[in-house]
Amino acid sequence: MNPQETEIAELTPETMEEMYVNMGPQHPSTHGVLRLLLKLDGEVVTEVIPYLGYLHRCHEKIGENRTYTQIIPYTDRLDYLASMYNNFGYVLTVERLVGITVPERAEYMRVILGELQRIASHLIWLGTLGLDLGNFTIFMYCFREREKILDLFESVSGQRLNYSFYRIGGMPLDFPDSFLTECKAFLEWFKPRLPEYDAIMGDNIIFQKRVQGLGKLDAKTAINYAISGPMLRASGIKWDLRRNDPYSIYDRFEFDIPVGTSGDVWDRYMVRRIEMEESVKIIEQALQGLPSGEIIAKMPKKLKPPVGDIYTRVESPRGELGFYLVSDGTEKPYRYKVRSPAFVNLSVLPVIGRGCLVADIVAILGSIDIVLGEVDR
Amino acid sequence: MTPEEIIESITSQYGDAIKASEVKGTEARMDIQREKNCEILTTLKEAGFDYLNCLSAVDRIANGELEVVYHLSSLSQPTKILVRVRIPRADPIIRSVVPLWGTADWHEREAFDMMGIQFDGHPDLRRILTSEDWVGYPLRKDYQDERLVPYEPV
Numbered sequence: 001m002n003p004q005e006t007e008i009a010e011l012t013p014e015t016m017e018e019m020y021v022n023m024g025p026q027h028p029s030t031h032g033v034l035r036l037l038l039k040l041d042g043e044v045v046t047e048v049i050p051y052l053g054y055l056h057r058c059h060e061k062i063g064e065n066r067t068y069t070q071i072i073p074y075t076d077r078l079d080y081l082a083s084m085y086n087n088f089g090y091v092l093t094v095e096r097l098v099g100i101t102v103p104e105r106a107e108y109m110r111v112i113l114g115e116l117q118r119i120a121s122h123l124i125w126l127g128t129l130g131l132d133l134g135n136f137t138i139f140m141y142c143f144r145e146r147e148k149i150l151d152l153f154e155s156v157s158g159q160r161l162n163y164s165f166y167r168i169g170g171m172p173l174d175f176p177d178s179f180l181t182e183c184k185a186f187l188e189w190f191k192p193r194l195p196e197y198d199a200i201m202g203d204n205i206i207f208q209k210r211v212q213g214l215g216k217l218d219a220k221t222a223i224n225y226a227i228s229g230p231m232l233r234a235s236g237i238k239w240d241l242r243r244n245d246p247y248s249i250y251d252r253f254e255f256d257i258p259v260g261t262s263g264d265v266w267d268r269y270m271v272r273r274i275e276m277e278e279s280v281k282i283i284e285q286a287l288q289g290l291p292s293g294e295i296i297a298k299m300p301k302k303l304k305p306p307v308g309d310i311y312t313r314v315e316s317p318r319g320e321l322g323f324y325l326v327s328d329g330t331e332k333p334y335r336y337k338v339r340s341p342a343f344v345n346l347s348v349l350p351v352i353g354r355g356c357l358v359a360d361i362v363a364i365l366g367s368i369d370i371v372l373g374e375v376d377r
Numbered sequence: 378m379t380p381e382e383i384i385e386s387i388t389s390q391y392g393d394a395i396k397a398s399e400v401k402g403t404e405a406r407m408d409i410q411r412e413k414n415c416e417i418l419t420t421l422k423e424a425g426f427d428y429l430n431c432l433s434a435v436d437r438i439a440n441g442e443l444e445v446v447y448h449l450s451s452l453s454q455p456t457k458i459l460v461r462v463r464i465p466r467a468d469p470i471i472r473s474v475v476p477l478w479g480t481a482d483w484h485e486r487e488a489f490d491m492m493g494i495q496f497d498g499h500p501d502l503r504r505i506l507t508s509e510d511w512v513g514y515p516l517r518k519d520y521q522d523e524r525l526v527p528y529e530p531v
Contacts, residue, residue, distance in 0.1 A: 053505065060491070060516060224427075225478075311448050313430065322431050324433050337431070344480055376506060
């Protein structure tokens with residue numbers, strides 16, 4: 001039943017002060033087509049009711065009617081700000097289901113592109129959080145940097161947003177000759193840019209006062225709601241699948257895992273801001289160690305995984321991206337389920353959004369970093 | 378705890394409620410009776426597996442069953458657990474685990490929306506991804522949308 005109808009029917013003089021406000025689905029600060037029904041007492045939010053599904057396209061049903069290879073382009077459209085990483089998670093799942101060993105060079109390529117994608121995704125997050133809070137400058141800076149990453153991706157894959165660049169068993173194309181020098185030049189250019197973000201955003205007293213102590217999420221609630229990614233780390237739990245459940249070749253790299261203390265919007269800002277530095281470190285090590293050789297394993301023409309099921313998780317820029325594949329021995333998966341980090345992270349919003357001001361909901365939602373393509377699937 | 382130890386301790390505690398079990402790498406897999414799902418999951422949660430990664434549903438139409446699959450893990454040990462419950466398609470009711478995990482709320486709503494599984498005790502079991510007036514359960518294998526015209530090659 002629609003809560004709007006029930007509650008309005010019960011209005012009494014005591015509750016006359018409360019009112020409902022729709023935020024979204026057509027609202028710039030909901031980052032897509034999310035609709036939040038806010039129950040307000042004056043300007044204080046007493047209840048947040050999210051309504052999803054405006055971008056639902058039954059991704060999982062489509063997957064059941066495609067072969068394993070044909071699903072790869074569809075995974076791009078899940079979290080369209082981190083397409084490379086969705087490809088990564090999906091092909092890794094199929095490879096583990098079939099039992100394929102990926103050539104060394106392909107693993108390094110995957111990590112380099114995946115971490116570049118993480119930086120690009122965090123840059124969008126930082127820029128749009130700035131927009132939400134009225135800081136337009138940071139948005140321009142972040143998009144300038146992201147543009148350079150997209151140029152790199154374009155030189156590799158020919159695409160700027162939906163790459164479909166990973167293949168089951170390896171990578172389809174090698175890096176172009178100019179890529180290594182361009183990538184190194186980008187990293188050298190990018191590193192001094194990071195302190196600039198602090199100058200515009202982090203050191204700004206207005207921003208600090210605005211977000212410190214806002215949208216607090218304690219560690220116990222975070223685990224109860226299975227929060228993952230930077231949001232979990234901001235709540236003080238040192239948990240990163242790249243370190244704690246290593247996949248691909250992440251166990252070969254040295255990097256730090258930033259953690260917050262109180263789990264507020266400020267901590268989420270700091271965690272993601274430092275993660276960009278750590279990703280730069282990983283890319284540098286991977287470029288250093290990039291071996292030569294094959295980029296794709298020998299694959300059968302028709303891929304028919306054995307009967308069984310598998311759940312594989314990777315650390316996408318938003319958190320734990322999981323794929324649950326059930327195979328019945330044919331070319332198409334029997335069941336294809338996506339555990340999307342944004343969907344799960346958003347489910348805690350009614351808990352942390354209660355008791356805030358309306359304007360703070362915008363900041364909290366911005367700090368969760370949702371992509372509706374992934375939430376609605 | 379190793380996967381073998383988990384299966385051993387759960388089997389000794391619940392006996393017949395465990396229909397089948399196996400170890401696959403670091404993952405302990407169990408098929409359990411639906412009447413005992415909350416008890417077994419509570420025991421596992423208290424044993425440290427307090428992170429519900431995923432809750433999914435699978436339509437096994439050939440057996441006339443629906444599967445509810447719980448993927449559990451822990452933030453302090455590498456062992457993972459898969460708990461599978463088979464319920465008849467004609468009577469798809471299972472007890473909700475929302476009292477145990479907040480994250481189960483939306484996962485169960487999705488399983489209800491897509492597969493039509495009724496979660497007994499869920500505080501707010503509504504459709505989540507499709508609209509409220511949607512008819513049928515789209516991810517079931519026998520789902521037919523009347524509005525779709527079959528494709529005929531020219």
